[in-house]
Amino acid sequence: MVKRLFYYWRIYRKLTSQHIKSRMSFRADFLISVLGMLALNVSGFLSLLVLFNTIPSLGGWDYYEMLFLYGFFGLAIAPVAILFDKFWSLWSDVIWGNFINCCFKPLNTMFYYLSDTVDLKSLGSLAVSVAVFVYALPHLRVSWTALKVVCLVLMYLGSVFSFIGIRTAVSATAFWMGRNVSVMNFFSLKVEQFVRYPLTIFGKPFQIVFVFVIPYAFVAYMPVNHLLHSPDVSPEWFLTPLVGAAVFGIGCLVWSLGVRRYNGTGT
Amino acid sequence: MNKKIIEATGLTRHFRVLERREGLSGAFKDLFSRNYRTVKAVDGVSFSVDRGEILGLIGPNGAGKSTTIKLLTGVLKPTAGGVTVDGFVPFSDRRRYVANIGVVLGQRSQLWWNLPVIESFKVLKEIYRVPDAVYERNLKLFNDLVDLKRHYHTPVRKLSLGQKSICDIAASFLHDPALIFLDEPTIGLDVSVKKNVRKIIRTLNRELGTTIIITTHDTGDIGNLCPRLILIDKGTIVYDGPTARFNKAFGSFRTLHLDMSDMGEDERGALEGRLAGCFPCREKISVREEGDGWVTLTLNQDEVPLLDVLNHCLKTCRVKDVKIEDISLEEVIIKSYEGALA
Numbered sequence: 236m237v238k239r240l241f242y243y244w245r246i247y248r249k250l251t252s253q254h255i256k257s258r259m260s261f262r263a264d265f266l267i268s269v270l271g272m273l274a275l276n277v278s279g280f281l282s283l284l285v286l287f288n289t290i291p292s293l294g295g296w297d298y299y300e301m302l303f304l305y306g307f308f309g310l311a312i313a314p315v316a317i318l319f320d321k322f323w324s325l326w327s328d329v330i331w332g333n334f335i336n337c338c339f340k341p342l343n344t345m346f347y348y349l350s351d352t353v354d355l356k357s358l359g360s361l362a363v364s365v366a367v368f369v370y371a372l373p374h375l376r377v378s379w380t381a382l383k384v385v386c387l388v389l390m391y392l393g394s395v396f397s398f399i400g401i402r403t404a405v406s407a408t409a410f411w412m413g414r415n416v417s418v419m420n421f422f423s424l425k426v427e428q429f430v431r432y433p434l435t436i437f438g439k440p441f442q443i444v445f446v447f448v449i450p451y452a453f454v455a456y457m458p459v460n461h462l463l464h465s466p467d468v469s470p471e472w473f474l475t476p477l478v479g480a481a482v483f484g485i486g487c488l489v490w491s492l493g494v495r496r497y498n499g500t501g502t
Numbered sequence: 503m504n505k506k507i508i509e510a511t512g513l514t515r516h517f518r519v520l521e522r523r524e525g526l527s528g529a530f531k532d533l534f535s536r537n538y539r540t541v542k543a544v545d546g547v548s549f550s551v552d553r554g555e556i557l558g559l560i561g562p563n564g565a566g567k568s569t570t571i572k573l574l575t576g577v578l579k580p581t582a583g584g585v586t587v588d589g590f591v592p593f594s595d596r597r598r599y600v601a602n603i604g605v606v607l608g609q610r611s612q613l614w615w616n617l618p619v620i621e622s623f624k625v626l627k628e629i630y631r632v633p634d635a636v637y638e639r640n641l642k643l644f645n646d647l648v649d650l651k652r653h654y655h656t657p658v659r660k661l662s663l664g665q666k667s668i669c670d671i672a673a674s675f676l677h678d679p680a681l682i683f684l685d686e687p688t689i690g691l692d693v694s695v696k697k698n699v700r701k702i703i704r705t706l707n708r709e710l711g712t713t714i715i716i717t718t719h720d721t722g723d724i725g726n727l728c729p730r731l732i733l734i735d736k737g738t739i740v741y742d743g744p745t746a747r748f749n750k751a752f753g754s755f756r757t758l759h760l761d762m763s764d765m766g767e768d769e770r771g772a773l774e775g776r777l778a779g780c781f782p783c784r785e786k787i788s789v790r791e792e793g794d795g796w797v798t799l800t801l802n803q804d805e806v807p808l809l810d811v812l813n814h815c816l817k818t819c820r821v822k823d824v825k826i827e828d829i830s831l832e833e834v835i836i837k838s839y840e841g842a843l844a
């Protein structure tokens with residue numbers, strides 16, 4: 236198991252370092268895209284400060300708590316944004332046949348599919364999320380203990396894996412429907428813009444959907460709410476890592492069902 | 503070790519394809535009720551392949567060659583029937599199975615677009631855990647055949663189609679696979695590159711004992727490479743046997759293309775009867791209108807000399823242009839159904 240992880244890690248490291256090297260060889264394009272992304276994110280960050288300043292409290296959350304939630308959400312989705320960017324082109328690779336190459340390697344198909352692309356632009360948003368997170372952190376009314384720090388890390392991992400699982404399942408719809416850009420956009424441009432605010436500002440039906448159907452609640456709201464609003468670590472805190480593992484598992488299952496259904500069109 | 507490396511019995515793959523209705527209103531209707539049609543891409547195919555063999559799969563467009571390759575390489579699940587390759591069931595044991603094979607799809611590179619060739623090879627070495635000694639030996643074998651070193655540091659996207667094909671074949675055998683599948687490896691290549699590709703395949707087979715399955719449109723590939731061939735049409739096997747026998751049956755056939763656009767349609771129509779009268783033979787010379795003024799004659803040189811027929815046509819008809827070719831696969835299939843290979 237550990238040996239296997241190292242094996243995958245060696246391949247991944249080799250491919251990504253080559254990929255980054257080749258991206259950098261198009262120097263102008265690389266610099267412009269990183270600078271553009273930074274500018275975009277900084278302006279986004281500034282407008283966020285203005286927005287949160289004008290609404291002093293939302294759903295019972297104060298200014299710094301909101302920023303913390305926002306930062307946590309950004310950190311939780313960063314791995315997907317940076318490492319899973321190729322999901323956006325899955326539909327065209329399925330339709331035009333490039334996906335077939337993934338079937339010929341003695342590796343996990345999802346790993347192999349994702350392994351040759353890193354979205355460096357998203358490092359800009361990651362930087363902004365880190366900044367927001369660190370800026371809000373000292374202003375929280377949390378009595379920190381070592382256990383809470385450990386739990387926060389565990390919950391963070393749960394959030395990351397929940398998000399990976401959701402995105403994987405959403406992207407894998409390409410195996411059934413072909414062009415799934417509208418589905419991808421619906422989730423990333425619409426739904427995911429809402430779930431970075433406290434869940435309590437939505438009506439009950441939405442809350443139920445985000446907890447039980449598409450568990451976006453666990454990507455940020457649940458863990459952050461526990462940390463900020465319950466005085467001590469309780470069993471509920473461990474729900475996020477558990478949900479993370481389960482949702483990730485479901486995502487991988489949907490993916491492999493999709494691959495079984497893949498019929499090698501376009502070759 | 504089992505002598506047979508591939509055993510396929512009743513291998514079948516059907517596709518359900520949507521029958522799209524025409525126009526915008528048709529597309530709208532398709533949203534609500536859909537008509538499906540079943541395409542029998544591979545339909546009950548049985549064959550076996552010995553270790554170390556080079557097998558050619560030929561057939562016209564849409565015959566089911568690529569689908570057969572996809573079934574053999576574990577991309578597709580058979581609708582019915584089954585196949586074992588080197589002790590594996592390709593679709594169910596995919597991950598372990600593909601460690602032992604190499605696949606080359608003409609026109610679709612499996613190398614990384616942005617990576618220099620040698621870096622691609624290094625990644626593959628990592629993926630297949632190729633020992634240094636094997637890796638070095640295989641690269642050397644390849645460099646002795648074609649000078650690959652020149653391209654080591656070129657990113658794959660900057661290679662020409664021919665260079666890319668050669669690199670792809672090199673990549674597919676780095677890990678000493680027991681079998682290599684090549685789907686139309688020579689498509690779009692010019693004659694000298696084709697020759698190189700054939701040389702490489704022959705050498706790999708001889709030096710490393712690799713079993714090779716190759717699909718092609720090009721009868722030149724078959725004649726030069728494969729002692730045995732399988733001819734498929736509409737998903738079923740039309741012929742499976744020695745290439746020599748195939749060549750004996752069809753090698754003396756020629757197709758003669760004549761541009762007779764200056765002649766009237768009925769004049770051209772009378773040609774078949776006239777030829778049958780002048781050149782009596784067991785199998786009469788077939789005459790086909792191409793619709794653009796060209797006429798295609800197919801004849802067997804064992805029975806009637808090509809030059810005599812050509813002379814006759816030049817004398818009696820107004821011919822603007824002439825082309826002579828080997829028999830086409832379509833004609834081969836028609837004749838096979840008529841029992842030419844029996």
Ligand SMILES: Nc1ncnc2c1ncn2[C@@H]1O[C@H](COP(=O)(O)OP(=O)(O)OP(=O)(O)O)[C@@H](O)[C@H]1O
Binds near residue numbers: 502519566
């Ligand atoms: N994924 C698919 N979905 C639906 N139909 C398919 C699919 N793949 C192949 N077919 C159909 O199956 C038949 C056989 O196709 P295949 O690609 O195997 O032919 P081929 O012998 O490789 O032809 P070519 O020489 O043109 O490459 C064709 O009629 C094709 O339209």
Ligand SMILES: [Mg+2]
Binds near residue numbers: 567568685
């Ligand atoms: Mg094909």
